[in-house]
Amino acid sequence: MFSALQNLETIFLSNNNLSLRMNVNANFTLSKLTDVSFSSCNLSEFPNFIRHSNGLQSVVLSKNSIHGNIPQWICEKDDLQILDLSHNNLIGKIPNCLPKSLSVLNLQANYFDGNIPFGFPEGCGLQNLNLHGNQMDGLLPRSLVNCSMLEVLDVGNNSIEDTFPHWLESLPDLQVLVLRFNKFHGFVQSSKESPSFPKLRVMDLSSNDFCGPLPLRYMENFKAMMDPHGEDGSLEYMNAWTRGRSYQYSLVVTWKGFDYELQGILIIFSTIHLSNNMFEGEIPDIIGKLSSLKGLNLSHNNLTGHIPPSLGNLTNLEWLDLSSNELAGKIPDELGNQFNTFGNGSYEGNIGLCGIPLSKSCDGIGIPPSSFQEKDELWRFDWRVVVLGYGCGVVFGLLMGYHVFRTGKPKWFVSLFDGRPSQSGRKMRKAKRLVQRRR
Numbered sequence: 001m002f003s004a005l006q007n008l009e010t011i012f013l014s015n016n017n018l019s020l021r022m023n024v025n026a027n028f029t030l031s032k033l034t035d036v037s038f039s040s041c042n043l044s045e046f047p048n049f050i051r052h053s054n055g056l057q058s059v060v061l062s063k064n065s066i067h068g069n070i071p072q073w074i075c076e077k078d079d080l081q082i083l084d085l086s087h088n089n090l091i092g093k094i095p096n097c098l099p100k101s102l103s104v105l106n107l108q109a110n111y112f113d114g115n116i117p118f119g120f121p122e123g124c125g126l127q128n129l130n131l132h133g134n135q136m137d138g139l140l141p142r143s144l145v146n147c148s149m150l151e152v153l154d155v156g157n158n159s160i161e162d163t164f165p166h167w168l169e170s171l172p173d174l175q176v177l178v179l180r181f182n183k184f185h186g187f188v189q190s191s192k193e194s195p196s197f198p199k200l201r202v203m204d205l206s207s208n209d210f211c212g213p214l215p216l217r218y219m220e221n222f223k224a225m226m227d228p229h230g231e232d233g234s235l236e237y238m239n240a241w242t243r244g245r246s247y248q249y250s251l252v253v254t255w256k257g258f259d260y261e262l263q264g265i266l267i268i269f270s271t272i273h274l275s276n277n278m279f280e281g282e283i284p285d286i287i288g289k290l291s292s293l294k295g296l297n298l299s300h301n302n303l304t305g306h307i308p309p310s311l312g313n314l315t316n317l318e319w320l321d322l323s324s325n326e327l328a329g330k331i332p333d334e335l336g337n338q339f340n341t342f343g344n345g346s347y348e349g350n351i352g353l354c355g356i357p358l359s360k361s362c363d364g365i366g367i368p369p370s371s372f373q374e375k376d377e378l379w380r381f382d383w384r385v386v387v388l389g390y391g392c393g394v395v396f397g398l399l400m401g402y403h404v405f406r407t408g409k410p411k412w413f414v415s416l417f418d419g420r421p422s423q424s425g426r427k428m429r430k431a432k433r434l435v436q437r438r439r
């Protein structure tokens with residue numbers, strides 16, 4: 001197919017469902033090839049001719065059915081900058097010999113096990129490390145601090161057992177930190193007085209065994225979350241740039257109980273997700289200063305006290321979940337006035353809470369449901385029926401349409417959820433088992 005194209009430098013055949021079949025024993029070479037993208041081509045093996053390309057700089061083979069181990073010849077590509085093998089059936093250990101030249105390493109949604117390689121050398125140029133949805137265990141390697149350009153670290157949905165990696169504070173450009181669904185434990189606190197995580201926009205520590213108070217000192221330094229940059233309507237995405245090449249980051253998020261993979265992360269997307277841990281104490285007022293927050297999930301913890309009125313300052317907030325804690329008192333009017341956005345589900349499971357939108361009034365007399373609330377409850381019932389009949393893809397479309405129509409707010413959301421539901425079903429089952437164990 002390509003044997004006559006000896007001067008070919010770039011092959012881009014992604015997202016076409018060609019059911020591409022390559023002869024793994026092909027004896028032709030494309031020595032000038034630098035960029036290869038065969039995403040979603042139904043490949044079951046690595047195309048053999050790639051190994052003979054001396055100057056490979058970008059290899060994207062995501063969303064195929066490639067099985068087996070990462071081949072040794074990958075380690076010999078000293079100029080390789082982008083390696084995306086996500087959403088395949090790869091197994092075994094991640095080799096420690098991967099090229100030191102890598103800027104992007106995406107191995108998400110495979111079956112890799114064992115420890116994360118510890119060989120991140122001084123001057124490591126990694127900008128994106130995504131190991132989400134594998135079977136990795138052991139500790140998070142401290143040598144990651146050598147990757148001073150790191151912007152995205154996603155090791156969610158594994159079996160990593162460690163304390164909170166406070167040493168990541170020294171990474172000046174870290175924007176996305178995802179540790180969800182692992183076995184992290186202990187307090188989440190800063191190890192120093194100087195500002196930490198100033199560029200962080202996404203912190204997902206959900207479904208671990210973290211305890212103690214919420215990370216107040218970190219929140220005080222989330223400068224990027226205090227800056228409503230991008231509210232002018234611009235749709236700028238987080239990308240890795242290396243030698244003129246752009247690689248768009250992806251992210252798995254949980255919304256209304258479903259996992260969705262965002263095929264691109266808008267710079268205005270700021271979230272804090274700390275649910276399903278053992279955090280205790282009060283919700284700090286400082287959260288009200290994180291004005292660019294789009295999502296805040298503190299559910300299923302042991303939080304006590306009142307909901308701070310300062311949360312009403314989060315005018316860009318699109319979803320809020322404080323359910324299943326030990327919160328008490330009146331829901332602040334600043335939030336109660338947004339009951340068309342944050343319904344009962346945002347507060348349920350806190351028997352001491354009262355006020356709109358809950359049916360429990362703060363004077364002990366029940367609040368009769370308004371016509372709006374009645375319609376809202378009817379819609380919730382219909383939504384459950386649709387789940388049974390059509391599955392989460394259609395539900396999410398209906399949910400988004402309903403949400404946009406009702407609030408008029410999330411213009412950004414239409415472009416943000418340009419992705420698809422996450423395919424890692426085994427990770428969802430793991431999540432359910434984890435929640436059931438804790439209950």
